[in-house]
Amino acid sequence: MISAPFLIRPAWAVEPINFLIRNNADLVALCATPQSDPNYVAAIHFCHGVGVGFVRYHESLTEGKGFVPLFCFPETVTRTQALNQYVSYSKAHPEYDKESVGDVVIKFFIETYPCKAN
Numbered sequence: 001m002i003s004a005p006f007l008i009r010p011a012w013a014v015e016p017i018n019f020l021i022r023n024n025a026d027l028v029a030l031c032a033t034p035q036s037d038p039n040y041v042a043a044i045h046f047c048h049g050v051g052v053g054f055v056r057y058h059e060s061l062t063e064g065k066g067f068v069p070l071f072c073f074p075e076t077v078t079r080t081q082a083l084n085q086y087v088s089y090s091k092a093h094p095e096y097d098k099e100s101v102g103d104v105v106i107k108f109f110i111e112t113y114p115c116k117a118n
């Protein structure tokens with residue numbers, strides 16, 4: 001029998017199924033992809049895209065009259081910093097793993113970047 005070690009993927013490798021984003025655990029897997037993973041670039045760009053999409057959507061809503069912001073994303077925080085904070089937040093809350101990405105990302109933004117009282 002011939003061994004094929006090159007067919008064995010490391011346990012930490014991101015899987016194509018994670019890109020379906022079935023729940024928060026899938027997005028966390030993508031956002032936490034190590035640089036050594038062959039899918040790192042795609043995973044990190046996907047993760048950044050989800051985060052930026054939520055922030056931009058929220059910004060467009062708050063431009064309308066009568067909409068009170070749910071969170072206030074500071075200009076001093078980089079995308080990478082926010083991504084790392086989101087991964088840490090999600091790992092601290094494994095009870096959110098099976099929840100929808102939208103629910104958990106909004107919880108993260110509200111808890112991490114609350115708006116200051118005027």
